[in-house]
Amino acid sequence: MxxxxxxxxxxxxxxxxxxxxxxxxxxxxLTALLGPxxxxxxxxxxIIAGLEQADAGTILLEGxxxxxxxxxxxxxxxxxxxxxxxxxxSVFENVAFGLRVKPRSKRLGEAEIRKKVMALLDMVxxxxxxxxxxxxxxxxxxxxxxxxxxxxxxPQVLLLxxxxxxxxxxxxxxxxRWLRQLHDELHITSIFVTxxxxxxxxxxxxxVVMNEGKIEQIGTPQEVYDHPATPFVYSFLGTSNILRxxxxxxxxxxxxxxxxxxxxxxxxxxxxxxxxxxxxxxxxRRVFExxxxxxxxxxxxxxxxxxxxxxxxxxxxxxxxxxxxxLQPRRLQVFAADGPDYVI
Amino acid sequence: xxxxxGRNVLPGFGLSLGFTLAYLSxxxxxxxxxxxxxxxxxxxxxxxxxxxxxxAMASYRLTFMASFGAALVNVVFGSLLAWALVRYSFPxxxxxxxxxxxxxxxxxxxxxxxxxxxxxxxxxxGAWLEPMGLKVAFTPLGVLVALIFIGLPxxxxxxxxxxxxxxxxxxxxxxxxxxxxxxxxxxxxxPTLLPALLTGFTxxxxxALGEYGSVIFIAGNLPLVSEITxxxxxxxxEQYDYAGATAIASVMLIVSxxxxxxxxxxQAWAGRRAAGMG
Amino acid sequence: xxxxxxxxxxxxxxxxxxREATRDSALVKGIVLTxxxxxxxxxxxxxxxxxxxxxxxxGWDTYLAALVEPDALSAIKLTLTAALIAVPLNVVFGVxxxxxxxxxxxxxxxLLVTLIDLPFSVSxxxxxxxxxxxxxxxxxxxxxxxxxxxxIIFAVPGIVLATVFVTFPFVARELIPLMExxxxxxxxxxxxxxxxxxxTFWRVTIPNIKWGLMYGIILTNARAMGEFGAVSVVSGHxxxxxxxxxxxxxxxxxxxxxxxxxxxxxxxxxxxxxxLALKTFVEWQAERAHKEIEA
Numbered sequence: 001m002x003x004x005x006x007x008x009x010x011x012x013x014x015x016x017x018x019x020x021x022x023x024x025x026x027x028x029x030l031t032a033l034l035g036p037x038x039x040x041x042x043x044x045x046x047i048i049a050g051l052e053q054a055d056a057g058t059i060l061l062e063g064x065x066x067x068x069x070x071x072x073x074x075x076x077x078x079x080x081x082x083x084x085x086x087x088x089x090s091v092f093e094n095v096a097f098g099l100r101v102k103p104r105s106k107r108l109g110e111a112e113i114r115k116k117v118m119a120l121l122d123m124v125x126x127x128x129x130x131x132x133x134x135x136x137x138x139x140x141x142x143x144x145x146x147x148x149x150x151x152x153x154x155p156q157v158l159l160l161x162x163x164x165x166x167x168x169x170x171x172x173x174x175x176x177r178w179l180r181q182l183h184d185e186l187h188i189t190s191i192f193v194t195x196x197x198x199x200x201x202x203x204x205x206x207x208v209v210m211n212e213g214k215i216e217q218i219g220t221p222q223e224v225y226d227h228p229a230t231p232f233v234y235s236f237l238g239t240s241n242i243l244r245x246x247x248x249x250x251x252x253x254x255x256x257x258x259x260x261x262x263x264x265x266x267x268x269x270x271x272x273x274x275x276x277x278x279x280x281x282x283x284x285r286r287v288f289e290x291x292x293x294x295x296x297x298x299x300x301x302x303x304x305x306x307x308x309x310x311x312x313x314x315x316x317x318x319x320x321x322x323x324x325x326x327l328q329p330r331r332l333q334v335f336a337a338d339g340p341d342y343v344i
Numbered sequence: 345x346x347x348x349x350g351r352n353v354l355p356g357f358g359l360s361l362g363f364t365l366a367y368l369s370x371x372x373x374x375x376x377x378x379x380x381x382x383x384x385x386x387x388x389x390x391x392x393x394x395x396x397x398x399x400a401m402a403s404y405r406l407t408f409m410a411s412f413g414a415a416l417v418n419v420v421f422g423s424l425l426a427w428a429l430v431r432y433s434f435p436x437x438x439x440x441x442x443x444x445x446x447x448x449x450x451x452x453x454x455x456x457x458x459x460x461x462x463x464x465x466x467x468x469x470g471a472w473l474e475p476m477g478l479k480v481a482f483t484p485l486g487v488l489v490a491l492i493f494i495g496l497p498x499x500x501x502x503x504x505x506x507x508x509x510x511x512x513x514x515x516x517x518x519x520x521x522x523x524x525x526x527x528x529x530x531x532x533x534x535p536t537l538l539p540a541l542l543t544g545f546t547x548x549x550x551x552a553l554g555e556y557g558s559v560i561f562i563a564g565n566l567p568l569v570s571e572i573t574x575x576x577x578x579x580x581x582e583q584y585d586y587a588g589a590t591a592i593a594s595v596m597l598i599v600s601x602x603x604x605x606x607x608x609x610x611q612a613w614a615g616r617r618a619a620g621m622g
Numbered sequence: 623x624x625x626x627x628x629x630x631x632x633x634x635x636x637x638x639x640x641r642e643a644t645r646d647s648a649l650v651k652g653i654v655l656t657x658x659x660x661x662x663x664x665x666x667x668x669x670x671x672x673x674x675x676x677x678x679x680x681g682w683d684t685y686l687a688a689l690v691e692p693d694a695l696s697a698i699k700l701t702l703t704a705a706l707i708a709v710p711l712n713v714v715f716g717v718x719x720x721x722x723x724x725x726x727x728x729x730x731x732x733l734l735v736t737l738i739d740l741p742f743s744v745s746x747x748x749x750x751x752x753x754x755x756x757x758x759x760x761x762x763x764x765x766x767x768x769x770x771x772x773x774i775i776f777a778v779p780g781i782v783l784a785t786v787f788v789t790f791p792f793v794a795r796e797l798i799p800l801m802e803x804x805x806x807x808x809x810x811x812x813x814x815x816x817x818x819x820x821x822t823f824w825r826v827t828i829p830n831i832k833w834g835l836m837y838g839i840i841l842t843n844a845r846a847m848g849e850f851g852a853v854s855v856v857s858g859h860x861x862x863x864x865x866x867x868x869x870x871x872x873x874x875x876x877x878x879x880x881x882x883x884x885x886x887x888x889x890x891x892x893x894x895x896x897x898l899a900l901k902t903f904v905e906w907q908a909e910r911a912h913k914e915i916e917a
Contacts, residue, residue, distance in 0.1 A: 051353050051810055071353055071813055078814040084807035088829040098815035101825070153815055354725050354809050355819035361722040364734070367715045371786055372740055375752035378762065382755050424658040431638045432651055440659070442902045446666050448841070449894035449901075451848025453868040454887040457875050458669035461676055461884075468672060469664075493665055512637065512644045519643040528643075554745025557850035557868070561875065574747040574851065581751065581855065586760060593748045600743040607743075608736060 001062045001075075001156035001189050002027045003048060008057035010043055017043045019213045020057070028187045030180070032194055032204035036236070040213040041193045042081075042161055048191065049159050050074045061156070077150030077188075079160040083142045085134035091145050092130040095120055098153035120148040123182075140171040147179075151186075160192035164199060176203055197237045201225060209233050231335045234263045241269055241305050243280070243332070252334050253278055262332040266308040270328045271296065271317060279326035280305075284319055294319075298327070379597060383590035394591040403573040404595075406484055410572075411552035414491035415499075415545045422499030422544060423537070429500070430507040444500050447493055452557025459490055460562045482564025487572060490558040495548030502544035503537060506614075510536055539614035546610060550603040554596065673891045677884035688874075688882035689889065696862045697870035697886070700778065704853075704866065705846040708785040712842055713835070716793025721827075724801030725809065735798065741790040749787045750855025753780055776858030781866060784852035789845045793838035800834040801827075833908035840904065844897040848890060 003025040010018040017040045025031050033041040046052040048059060050071030059067045066074055085094050095117045099108055108116065121127040124144040134142055143163065150158060163179065164172040180203055183190055194200050200207050201221040209216040209224060209232075217229040228234035241264045246256035254262075275281065282298040282305055294314040298305040305327060319325070383391065394400065428434070429441050447455065463470045463480035470481055480486050510533065518528040556574040563570045573596060580589035638644040646654070678685055688694060719738060723731060741749065755761050757774040767774060774780045808830065812822040828835075850868040857864045859873065867890055874883035 049814060051814070071810075072816050072818070076814060078811070080807050080811060082807065084811035086808055086812070086826055086829075097812065097817070097825070101812070101815065101817040101821045149811075149815070353813055354806060354822070356721060356823070357726045357728075360718040361726075361728070364715065364719040364722050367718075368734075368737060371783075371790060373737070375756050375787070376740070376744070376748075378752050378755040379748065421658060421661040424654055425662060428655050428658045431636055431644070431646065432655060433634050433636050433639065434655060434659075438902075440662060442898050443662075443666060445898055445901065446670060446894060449844045449848075449897040450670070451850060451868045451871075451887075451890045451894070453850040453871050454673060454848070454890045454894075455669055457871065457883060457887060458672045458676075461672050461880075462668055468668065489665075493669065496665065512641050516641065516643040525646075550743050554743070554747070555851075556745065556747050556854075561872075574745050577745075577747050577751060578855065581754065584760075586755065586758075589751060590755065593745075593751055596745055596748060600745070604736065604739065604743045 003157060003189060003191075004060040004063075005044070005048065006058040006060070008044065008047060008054045008059070010040070010047060010052070010054050017213050018047075018054070021213075021215060023208065023215065023218070025189060025191060027189055029205040030183050030190045030192070030203065031206045031208060032192055032200035033208050033210060034194055034197060034200040034236075035210035035216075037195055038212075039210045041195075041210050044210075045159050045161055045191060045193050048157075049076050049078050051078070075153070075156045077153065077155030077158045079143075079146045079150050079158070079163055081162040081165055083134075083146040083166075085142055085145055085149070087134050090131050090133055091121070091126060091137070092117055094134070094145055095149045095152050097149065117148075117152065120152055123151075124148045138171075139167045140175055143167065143175060147182075151188075155188065158188045158190040160190065162194060163192050164194070164196075172199075179203065201237070209236065211236075228263075228333065231261065231263065234333060234335075239266050239306055240264065241266065242303075243329070244337075247334060252332060254280060259337055260334050261337055262329065262334045264329045264332045266295070266306045268329060268331045269305065269307045270330050271298075271307055271309065271319065272326045272328060273317070275326040276328060279328050282325060282327050284321050284323045284325060286321055287314065287319055289314075298325070300327075376597070379590050379593050382587060383594045386587045386591055390587075391591050394588045395595050399567050399571065400573070400576055400592060402568040403571050403576050406487060406570065407553055407573045410484060410487040410491050411549050411555075413488050414495050414552050415549040417488075417492050418495045418499045418548050419541055419545050422496055422548075423503050423541065425496075426500045426503040426507055430504060445497050447495075447497050452494070452555070453561070455493055455558040456490065456561035459486070459493065459558065463489060463562065481562050482566070482570065484563075484570050486562035486564065487559050487570060490562050491552040491555060494555050494558055495552050498547040498551060499541075499544035502540045502547065506537055506540040536617070539610060539617050543607060543610045543614055546603060546607050550600065550607065553599065553603075670891060670895075673884055673887050676880060677888035679884075680881040684881050685885045685888075688879075688885035691882075693862050693865065694870060694882075694886055697865045697867045698889070700781065700863075700865065701847050701867040703778070704782050704785045705843055707782050708789055708846045709839060709842050711786055712789050713793050713839060715790070716795075716797055716838055717831075717835070719794040720797035720801050720831075721823075723798050724804075725806055738791050738794050741787055746784075746788055746849065746851030747855055749852040750784050753783050753787070753856055757783075775856050776860065776864060778864065780856035781853050781864060784856045785846045785849055788849050788852050789842045792842040792845065793835065796834045796838035796841070797831055800831055804830055833904055833911060837901065837904045837908070840897055840900050844894065847893055 005021060005023045008018050008021045009016070021040075021044065033044060035041045043052060047054050050066075050069065054067070057067075058065060061069075061074065086097065089097065096113050099113045099116065102108075118127055118130070121130055124147060126141060126144055126148070129137065129141065134145065137145065143166075164175055167175065176199060192203070201224075204221060206218065207221055207224045208218050211232050217224055217233045219227075224233065225237055228237060234240055243252075243254050243262040243264065244258035245252055245254040245260055245262060246258065247253075247260050252260065252262050272279065280300055282300040284296060285299050285304070286297045288295040288297075289311065292311055293308050294311050296307045296309070296314070296319060298307065307327070386394065425440075425444070429437065429444075460467070460481055462468045463473070463486060465471070465474050465481070467481065473480060478485075480489055514532050514536070515528050518532045523531065554574060556572070556578075559572055560575060563572060563575075565571050565575055573592060577589045577592050577596075580586075580592065719734075722728075723735060754775055756763060757767060757780065758764055759768065759775070761775070774783070808826050809822050812826045817825065848868060849866075850872070853866055854869060854872070857866070857869055859865060859869060861873070865873065867886055871883050871887045871890070874880075874886065
């Protein structure tokens with residue numbers, strides 16, 4: 001099912017959480033709503049689910065106006081941030097809940113419910129824990145029960161609120177991979193909310209970057225990462241070095257009136273022993289050697305820089321703390337300090 | 345009451361709030377307002393004469409003093425008991441802990457006759473105390489004893505959870521900074537307990553002011569000496585002096601409301617204090 | 623919180639006794655224990671013991687006779703009736719109030735919570751008095767009630783009303799903080815899964831609050847059966863008709879039938895002990911359920 005939101009506005013007291021957002025979620029895609037906390041992403045998700053009413057605007061599900069449709073009738077699956085598993089019910093009963101509360105005329109027989117729930121539990125690899133209670137499960141297991149429960153009612157849309165937020169790093173990575181596989185099998189239109197850019201980049205077909213109740217950029221992970229539309233998107237998606245300078249003849253020159261800002265990722269900043277034109281002088285402060293990449297902290301005239309390079313390159317440069325070096329951007333993205341953005 | 349905002353997916357707001365307000369009004373608010381409306385039928389002078397009559401004044405003094413004294417005794421011994429229950433292990437601790445709530449569970453009339461049997465002249469303790477010149481039953485001292493019984497759980501049950509939550513690390517920090525045990529208690533533990541102690545005191549005091557059942561048996565109910573204010577109301581009712589009864593009742597109600605506000609403020613303070621600690 | 627220190631605690635030690643900085647010396651412990659336990663024994667334990675001792679002072683025959691006497695039986699019956707009406711009423715009210723207060727945001731909520739607590743701070747005598755003012759012979763509805771031959775004051779309905787008043791806040795008070803702590807996520811989850819309001823309430827909310835509800839019911843029941851002051855004002859003390867057990871105790875006591883008075887009182891004391899036992903059990907269950915969730 002495709003989802004379309006038009007001009008959605010939502011305020012809480014004096015605080016505007018969403019400023020007239022319009023957005024399409026194509027059928028079968030996995031979309032990430034990415035942004036810092038308080039940017040309105042969870043509110044948008046809850047409005048799509050029907051858990052929250054927008055002050056203005058329209059929600060279209062498969063082209064049909066669903067704005068006033070009750071959450072019960074929207075056929076959405078919702079996975080809550082803290083899972084909201086029913087603590088007094090076993091894993092089995094949690095998953096069966098949505099089937100048991102259907103009106104009698106539409107309700108499946110006990111045997112069919114059993115078959116369906118066990119199939120779902122098989123799918124999330126928890127069949128052997130069917131009789132456990134939520135309190136007896138690990139975080140990752142609870143997450144999968146929550147997912148199975150949401151899928152039991154055969155939703156047309158799957159909405160996940162910070163699905164990995166409450167898990168530790170290792171489990172998070174495993175579950176991420178698993179969720180992607182599941183989506184590739186089921187192809188349900190899915191939206192998940194996250195504040196973790198790595199999660200969004202790895203998992204989503206499309207990313208919607210949000211900030212302060214507005215959309216900053218929509219695109220594939222590649223587009224969003226390689227061509228950030230705004231300084232906000234650039235800095236939110238990863239570490240950045242920022243240079244002040246001016247544009248002249250289509251080229252960025254550091255210093256000057258500083259009418260422009262150049263954004264450079266750590267791996268896009270080259271370290272050389274000899275300076276060139278527009279090279280920036282800096283001193284190596286610390287060198288971190290973990291794994292294949294070396295991370296180097298440098299101090300410039302008025303600011304500090306961060307550079308990433310393969311370990312081998314660091315070795316051939318023989319960089320050490322205290323060395324005086326020069327920095328040269330390989331690639332940079334320039335935004336006017338105030339005004340329209342342009343990219344080199 | 346305004347409208348519900350935000351979490352509007354869940355049903356039943358109108359029904360549950362409507363029923364709550366209707367039931368509250370019918371059972372509590374309307375009947376209570378009758379007290380004030382009825383007392384307003386008295387002229388100002390008559391009202392003033394009723395509430396300042398010598399017997400009434402003597403009853404206020406007794407009720408107030410005995411309630412205050414009982415609450416004070418309970419703050420001291422209730423805190424000790426709470427301290428013992430939280431900090432020490434001793435045989436029978438679970439039973440003592442459960443029994444602290446006895447005054448909540450035991451009907452007041454039962455407590456009243458039991459206390460009288462203990463402190464009467466030929467009673468279990470009275471037989472020892474009276475020869476020593478200490479008359480408890482049928483004196484203001486008896487009122488005090490009954491109110492101590494009634495108020496104890498209020499103090500223990502407000503102090504106990506705070507002590508329970510008071511992490512040992514605070515005292516360890518104080519000790520590591522060189523404070524001796526008494527200084528630590530005075531400067532670290534006591535200030536943390538203060539809101540709970542005050543709340544417990546006020547709860548016990550408020551409960552004692554209105555107490556009737558456990559007191560009337562042991563008090564002796566001598567006018568001007570050992571007659572509590574609630575008994576004055578009953579006496580006036582039995583004489584069909586409804587306006588007089590309501591005049592005294594409205595004085596008591598106003599004091600109760602003031603105490604209720606004080607308790608709310610104290611609990612808000614205690615809540616803020618608790619939130620400030622890890 | 624106690625995680626680290628409890629590992630150090632030896633059997634029979636509290637976590638405070640296991641740590642150097644919070645351990646009191648044997649002398650201090652001895653003094654505090656002696657003072658507090660003597661106080662406990664004299665002021666709490668002794669009255670309880672006295673009730674049973676006095677009740678049995680004249681032997682089992684007198685004891686049993688006092689309990690099966692018709693006035694005593696009718697008092698027991700009336701006490702049970704009043705509790706049987708007051709408890710369910712206040713349960714429905716408590717659940718309804720807690721639902722509105724814990725699950726929704728609205729203006730005036732703090733005031734409503736304070737008003738619900740009001741009956742706790744009103745003297746039971748005044749609770750009785752206000753019903754006399756409304757329903758008594760000279761009260762607001764007095765002449766209308768008399769004309770229609772309905773008796774409330776000095777009759778069973780008055781006793782029930784007074785009981786409802788004094789037990790009014792118990793259930794609500796237990797449930798409001800509990801339901802506030804539980805939040806609305808589980809109810810929202812049930813709704814997304816297609817459950818109706820009542821289905822959500824019965825299958826999700828009620829099982830989650832069952833121990834809190836039990837606790838509230840136990841306290842309500844204890845107070846309902848034991849209330850004296852409020853009931854005394856509205857009862858009129860008509861033997862065999864409007865006497866509850868506590869009132870019957872008073873009458874017997876004032877007639878110097880001490881053994882009989884204590885016999886009936888001992889039933890109420892037993893009720894108190896059962897209440898305390900149930901309460902401890904429910905607290906234990908609720909704590910266990912809570913620990914499972916924390917785990």
